[in-house]
Amino acid sequence: MKLNLVVLAAMSAAGLVACGGDSNPAAPVTPPVTTPAIPEGTTVTLALMETTDIHANVMSYNYYSLAEDTSLGLERTATLVAAARAENPNNLLLDDGDVIQGTLLGDLQAVTKPIACTDTLAVHKAMNAMKYDGGGFGNHEFNYGLPYLSQITNTDFGIPGVTKPTGACGAPTFPLVLTNVTGVASGKPIVQPYSLLARTFSATKPDGTKLDVKMNIGIMSFVPPQILEWDQKNLAGKVAVTGVQEAAKQYVPEMRTKGADLVVALSHGGLDPSAYSPKMENGSYHLTTTGIDALLIGHSHLIFPKGKETGAAALDASFTAFPASAKIDAVNGFVNDVPTVMAQSWGRRLGIIKMTLAYTSGKWVVQPAKTTVESRGFKYTDGSTNVAADPAIAPLVATEHAATIAFAKQPLGVSTDFEMSAYFALAGDVSAIQLVNQAQLDYVKKFIASSTDATIAGYKNIPVISCSAPFKAGRNGPSDFTDVAPGASAAAPIGLQVRNPGDLYLYSNNNLQAVKIKGSDLKAWLETSAKQFGQIDPAKTAEQDLVPSYGTIYNYDVFYAENNALTYQIDVTKPAGSRIVNLSYLGKAVADGDDFIVATNDYRAGGGGAVPGIDGSKTIIKSPDANQTVVSNYLTALGASTGKVTLAGNGSARSWSFVKVATAGPVILRSAPGHLALAKSSGISAVTAEGALDASGFAKYTVDLSK
Secondary structure (H helix, E strand, O other): OOOOHHHHHHHHHOOOOOOOOOOOOOOOOOOOOOOOOOOOOOEEEEEEEEEOOOOOOOOOEEOOOOEEOOOOOHHHHHHHHHHHHHHOOOEEEEEOOOOOOOOHHHHHHHHHOOOOOOOOOHHHHHHHHOOOOEEOOOHHHHOOOHHHHHHHHOOOOOEOOEOOOOOOOOOOOOOEOOOOEEEOOOOOEOOOOEEEEEEEEEEEOOOOOEEEEEEEEEEEEEOOOOHHHHOHHHHOOOEEEOOHHHHHHHHHHHHHHOOOOEEEEEEOOOEOOOOOOOOOOOEHHHHHHOOOOEEEEOOOOOEEOOOOOOOOOOOOHHHHOOOOOOOEEOOOOEEOOEEEEEEOOOOOEEEEEEEEEEEEOOEEEEOHHHOEEEEEEOOOOOOOOOOOOOOOOHHHHHHHHHHHHHHHOOEOOOEEOOOEEOOOHHHOOOOOOHHHHHHHHHHHHHHHHHOOOHHHHOOOOOOEEEEEOOOOEOOOOOOOEOEEOOOOOOOOOOOOEOHHHHHHOOOOOOEEEEEEEEHHHHHHHHHHHHOOOOOOOOOOOOOEEOOOOOOOHHHOOEEEOHHHOEEEEEOOOOOOOOOEEEEEEOOEEOOOOOEEEEEEEHHHHOOOOOOOOOOOOOEEEEEEEEHHHHHHHHHHHHHHHOOEEOHHHHOOOOOEEEOOOOOOOOEEEEEOOOOHHHHHHOOOOOEEEEEEEOOOOOEEEEEOOOO
């Protein structure tokens, strides 16, 4: 009996007909999968989600104050992610770097009790659980050194002398990319420069029916070239950094050739629309001319675009200061027509670029008119209620969290009779700054006095001064202020603890350095610091912000000399660059040719902050000791000698003041609410009243510049 040819063909395709007379059935044959043709005009809507500058803030907790802080933490970002995924079934979650450093948790796992290769960083545990799709690097990834970074990312950088432990180390379960850093010896990228993420998304055909389509999302990552200066001790001679534009122009075409349907740049840098330079710290603006489709940025810890929640804070002053020629739409989130987002820092926001692509002439084309950008905060639903923490995160890091709290509580053996805070550091309070300056100055003077190097010893007769900034003074919101309580308390019954030096000096990666400068350099340095203030018009009756933005508070250096020998004033009615007056040392006007040695940090000494003439060329001392360690050791030494830090000796030497001026309208300073009494008890008489909260939760304090 003959089989019907149609039936035979069907049986053959199903693998049911024996071959060559063999009585055993053939192995099943899987028919090739064919992708249905994509009709012209088919659309895909997807969401690119971004976190940036997490800085080891996994829990909603402040290890410096030993208190919950519901304004931050990946455990709450995870809730935002879940909501955004529910809204956008087609999605990718990406991180823009500065993940591993920034809290005592990060320091504990990297320095105090380094984790084993078999372990995974607490922050990576959380990110793995949140199912990130990819991530980039930030400058702070390099703070703990290349061997440590190699281990925790389970990556062989191909750098001589830098080897990760044998075997597979605990690491992110998502791909990491780094586009503009190469090994000096190899000339090759130390991490894969890009990754093509193959995804299947639900698309809509022109007739309204659904179709699954495969797309390749290309991601690349950029760090500031300044990592070579900021982490010189870890990177010198080992890596090189390419300008962001050059690196992008090298790899974007390659990604397209290999099938990238969408190219996303993860740029750990802010927006600087000035003329391009390969050395730019914040070169993200110039990536928009390299053929990318979307830009996720960070580093500046700002919100871009303006928050869309009810009562959202006004645009950051740095965005309103851009020239009209810069195509930056900080309300809708476009830079040179490229959708761009920055999700602040510490997990406090989730960037969401929701974009539609249309299948046109055989490729996917972004539809700008159907693209929206949002930097979503915890209060996005009604402007008042924080999102709850995702309960799945805390159990993952419970052991590490408890260990960090125990570490934070270890005693230093010294107490204080005054509150060291930065709430009014921009109004003249030095209670959280003077002790840092004293520690740095003491270190440098002893270093010079004990040096056997003839050149260093020759500096013994040059005045040593010090500068430090109020690093925690509102940059990351109203809960981000240094506040070290006086004396013993229920939280610290034995006085100051390990956590307190980190509150006074935030950056554990900074190493102490000293520079030799002239009086003209000192004045230029002070003018750069004074740019932090807005220009006040005495005749204006409307409210004026004394400090329009806290975004660069880490560049506001306050100078100090023993016995308050250095004094100066700031005239905020003058334009930036001409505000410093009455600069004197030992009662004598500082001359342009006078010599000074300044104790500072490696970031500033190497050019960070763009202080004219301070570019690494004037550095005379490069200490192996971190500034935070110097402060901790100084406190411990005070404890051994006197047992106490005092207001009279360590917190009241105000080297600077405002030039007095009467204003027709109110001048305000934004700070954490509820501290007017502290301003008065600290002698900051210019702060006269506390006003209402702004949309970000800052209190608006009135500052009388005539006092």
